[in-house]
Amino acid sequence: MKVLTKVLAVVLIVIIIAGIGTYAAYTYLKNTQSTPSPTPSPTFTPTPTPSPTTSPTATPTSSSSPTTIPTPTPTINTSPNPPRTTLTVATTTSLHDTGLEDNGAGNIKDAFQSEYPWITINFNALGTGAAIANAEAGDSDMILVHSPSQELNFLKSGSGVDRKIVAYNFFVIVGPANDPAGISSMTNVSLALQTLYNATQPGNPKYNPNVQWFSRNDGSGTATAEQNLWKAAGFNYNTLTTQTSWFHTTQQGMGLTLLAANNGVGSSPSGYTLSDTGTYLSYYDQNLIQLKIQIQAQQALLNVYSAIIDNPQNSTLAGTNFNAALLFVNWLVSPQGQQVIGSYGISTYGQSLFTPFVPLVSGASSNTTLLGWIQSYAYMNANPAISASGTECPSQYRYNAGDLYSPSYDAVANMNANVPIDFVNYTVADSQKPIIALPAKSSPSTAKIIWE
Numbered sequence: 001m002k003v004l005t006k007v008l009a010v011v012l013i014v015i016i017i018a019g020i021g022t023y024a025a026y027t028y029l030k031n032t033q034s035t036p037s038p039t040p041s042p043t044f045t046p047t048p049t050p051s052p053t054t055s056p057t058a059t060p061t062s063s064s065s066p067t068t069i070p071t072p073t074p075t076i077n078t079s080p081n082p083p084r085t086t087l088t089v090a091t092t093t094s095l096h097d098t099g100l101e102d103n104g105a106g107n108i109k110d111a112f113q114s115e116y117p118w119i120t121i122n123f124n125a126l127g128t129g130a131a132i133a134n135a136e137a138g139d140s141d142m143i144l145v146h147s148p149s150q151e152l153n154f155l156k157s158g159s160g161v162d163r164k165i166v167a168y169n170f171f172v173i174v175g176p177a178n179d180p181a182g183i184s185s186m187t188n189v190s191l192a193l194q195t196l197y198n199a200t201q202p203g204n205p206k207y208n209p210n211v212q213w214f215s216r217n218d219g220s221g222t223a224t225a226e227q228n229l230w231k232a233a234g235f236n237y238n239t240l241t242t243q244t245s246w247f248h249t250t251q252q253g254m255g256l257t258l259l260a261a262n263n264g265v266g267s268s269p270s271g272y273t274l275s276d277t278g279t280y281l282s283y284y285d286q287n288l289i290q291l292k293i294q295i296q297a298q299q300a301l302l303n304v305y306s307a308i309i310d311n312p313q314n315s316t317l318a319g320t321n322f323n324a325a326l327l328f329v330n331w332l333v334s335p336q337g338q339q340v341i342g343s344y345g346i347s348t349y350g351q352s353l354f355t356p357f358v359p360l361v362s363g364a365s366s367n368t369t370l371l372g373w374i375q376s377y378a379y380m381n382a383n384p385a386i387s388a389s390g391t392e393c394p395s396q397y398r399y400n401a402g403d404l405y406s407p408s409y410d411a412v413a414n415m416n417a418n419v420p421i422d423f424v425n426y427t428v429a430d431s432q433k434p435i436i437a438l439p440a441k442s443s444p445s446t447a448k449i450i451w452e
Contacts, residue, residue: 081118087324088122090132090140092221093253095305096125098278098353100344101144111340112331119324127253129219135159135310138317142309142325146276147221148378148386151306155397156384159317160308162401163393165361165378166332167305167341167354171225173295174261174280175272180210183272189300190233196272197235200246212271214261217241217249221303226274229300246271254279262289276303278345278353285348304378305354306392307332311399322400330404333358 095101101123102109109121126134128145135143136159143160145151154160173192175181181199183192198204199211216223227237240247248265250257254275261273270291277296283289295301307329310320331337338356345353357374359365372388381390384397391405398405 084118084120085321085324086120086122087142087321087328088124088140089142089144089328090124090126090130090134091144092128092131092146092305093125093255094146094222094276094279095144095354096123097253097255098282098345100278100341100354101125104344105347106340106344108332108337108340111336112328115331115336116327119327121328125253127216127218127220127222128224129221132159135308136316138310138320140310141321142307142329144305144307145221146303146305147224148304148306148380150221150224151308152380152384152386154308155380155394158314159311161311161313161393161397161399162326162329162404163306163308163380163397164329164333164404165304165306165357165374165392166329166337167357168374169277169303169354170297171222171274171301171303172277172280172293173272173301174258174275174291175294176210176270177290177292179292179294180208181272182206184294186295187298189229189295189298192295193230193233193235197233200243210269211246212261212264212268213247214257214271214273215241215247215249216252216254216257216274218251218253220253222254222274222276225303229274232300255283258283258289258291262291281345281349281353299373299377302373302377304357304374306378309399313399326400326402326404330402333404 089101091101096103098104100107102121109123112121113119123144124131124134124140128143128147128150131140131143131145132150132154134140135154136157143151143154144166151160151163155163173183173189175183181196183195186192186195195206196211196213199206199208200213201207215226230237230240241249248260248271250260252260257273258275258280261271264270272294273291280289280291280293284291309322309325309329310317312318312320312322332341338358341354342352342356342359345351360367360371360374375390376388377386379386379388379390379392380394381387382394382396384390384394393405
């Protein structure tokens, strides 16, 4: 019995040892067979994802620190804006001297460039005649002027396309506060000029040696308007320029001509001149002049501003910036551009210096009399000629204009005519109310006049 027990014990021990050995062998084989697999442990997968180059161990090799990694090139490449470009606009001095274009609060340049930062606008204030010559030579990309007859010739010469009327106001005849010619508040411009002329003639019963006239005579839109006014009154402008005892030509811009009229020449007192409303108000508000408005808000004194783009089909102008010019003209007649134009001057003068045209022509601002005046003065037919039965731009002078024109009223095609534009329309043409009533200025200007 004892022997049997010992044998059973030995057998049991052998069985246990064999089982342990078999289990060990199984575990060993299992482990050795799984090692060739690529250790895809989930604890390691997150660590490779944040890019190996940014690991702390890699930074010592590039001592430039992480701040140098984001260079300027990524911001340029990812920007949605087109490449930077420059737009050169040859323009009349009246738009520039008032600050509307680029140096007054709420000006056109700042507003446009805030929406289109890749376009830099440069305004070149020359006067209408010189601005047109500048554009014809290819030295500017477009013009912004106020002389329909000269604008028509610019189109007919093959130099301009896509004309758009953007704004209007009125010329004013200004003169000394005591009005020595006695023309104040006359409702007929021709009669006023005839009365003024008679006062300068020594043999006339109403002769007054203190009556003086100052004329720009510089080929500008204002100069053209003045010459037309004298012609309508029955005078030859060239003959008037020879009467130097009272008729003075400055051949300067509007600002300098206003200063000349205000200060007189030598011992001569201040005199009369024709001015656009905006420049007059600007100089009066700055206390540079003390001249008062004598004649205003009449059809004969209407002043209309238009934009015309250089014709890229003209070989001389093929290199001009047509695309930027077209974008700018579209903006000028958009609600945003018209708002800038209509708001300019309100904070300083209590009224806008220039009235937007689109609200009037679209019907958003109703004044049929005034619209008829503008159409008679500044519209063009297909002949081409100035004609109320025409449009802002005859069809033969429209080029790649897109939505610039609308069949209904030749304004912006996709513009809502009822869009509110908040501006003070100071010209009530139907009733011919006064434009302004400014307080008198006391101290005279000492600005120096430069004569050519």
